[in-house]
Amino acid sequence: GDSVTQMEGPVTLSEEAFLTINCTYTATGYPSLFWYVQYPGEGLQLLLKATKADDKGSNKGFEATYRKETTSFHLEKGSVQVSDSAVYFCALKAQGGSEKLVFGKGTKLTVNP
Amino acid sequence: DGGITQSPKYLFRKEGQNVTLSCEQNLNHDAMYWYRQDPGQGLRLIYYSQIVNDFQKGDIAEGYSVSREKKESFPLTVTSAQKNPTAFYLCATRQGDGYTFGSGTRLTVV
Numbered sequence: 001g002d003s004v005t006q007m008e009g010p011v012t013l014s015e016e017a018f019l020t021i022n023c024t025y026t027a028t029g030y031p032s033l034f035w036y037v038q039y040p041g042e043g044l045q046l047l048l049k050a051t052k053a054d055d056k057g058s059n060k061g062f063e064a065t066y067r068k069e070t071t072s073f074h075l076e077k078g079s080v081q082v083s084d085s086a087v088y089f090c091a092l093k094a095q096g097g098s099e100k101l102v103f104g105k106g107t108k109l110t111v112n113p
Numbered sequence: 114d115g116g117i118t119q120s121p122k123y124l125f126r127k128e129g130q131n132v133t134l135s136c137e138q139n140l141n142h143d144a145m146y147w148y149r150q151d152p153g154q155g156l157r158l159i160y161y162s163q164i165v166n167d168f169q170k171g172d173i174a175e176g177y178s179v180s181r182e183k184k185e186s187f188p189l190t191v192t193s194a195q196k197n198p199t200a201f202y203l204c205a206t207r208q209g210d211g212y213t214f215g216s217g218t219r220l221t222v223v
Contacts (some may be wrong), residue, residue: 004155032210043119043203043214044156051210089155093210099144099163100171101212103155 002027006090006104013080013111021075021107023064023090031092033057033066033073034101038087047075047088080111116140117215119204124220126191126198134189134218136204144207145187149173149200150217156203162187191220198222 007022025031032051036044048057053068062077073090090104118137126132138145144163148156158171162181176195181187191198199222204215 034212036214041217043117043216044205045214046212049210091155099146099161099169099207100158101146101156103157105153105155 002031002092002094002098002102004090004092004102004104006088006107008105008107009087010108010110013109015082015111015113016079017111019075019077019080019084019109021088021090021109023073023075023104025071025073025090025092027071027092027094027102029095030068031094033064034091034093035062035064035073035075036089036091036103038089038106040086044089080109082111082113085109085111117204117206117213119202119215119218121218122216124218125223126220128222129193131190131192132198132220134191134202134204134220136187136189136215137185138187138204138206138213139185140206140208140213141184142206142208142213143184145181146205146207146212147171147177147179147187147189148203148205150203151200159189159202 003026034049035047037047048059050057050066056065087106091101120135146161147159160179162168178190
């Protein structure tokens with residue numbers, strides 16, 4: 001079945017450091033890919049998405065590129081801030097009529113001043 | 114502002130009791146979902162509904178029940194048959210490829 005694997009955390013960085021959170025997926029065809037962010041005690045917020053190969057999603061300085069050849073959708077940010085501390089989830093929605101978002105286990109990021 | 118309201122934010126249940134979690138939306142979205150989140154785990158789908166008066170089981174439906182009598186409302190009942198109900202429950206809606214999540218209900222069995 002469809003699945004998402006993302007790097008295990010926790011990840012701890014200093015402010016202004018470069019961030020990469022790896023995400024790979026298993027799915028047939030061309031799923032839509034998402035990154036969600038969850039702040040403590042809250043629900044999930046969509047961070048960015050990409051719906052076809054080679055698309056780049058971007059938002060708030062975060063970027064991820066849909067790589068069909070490596071089945072990857074790695075999240076990057078050039079300079080993290082303390083306010084970026086949160087849990088990040090990679091997810092996919094299978095091509096076609098699937099109703100389900102399939103999530104990775106999440107990566108907790110802590111950014112220290 | 115349009116959005117999803119989940120209530121209560123925190124809920125405590127005694128073993129053997131049923132409890133109902135509320136999810137209300139004013140986004141006019143047809144599809145609604147319930148997910149369960151456990152520490153260190155991703156989200157797992159419990160039930161979903163694509164239209165009023167219809168719903169489907171997700172991956173972990175055992176011990177849960179839902180209803181969809183109105184477009185705006187999709188309550189989730191955690192029954193006594195659910196052996197490990199302590200978790201964070203998230204309601205979501207969908208329009209196209211866009212999913213919107215509520216702020217969640219944390220259920221604790223005491």
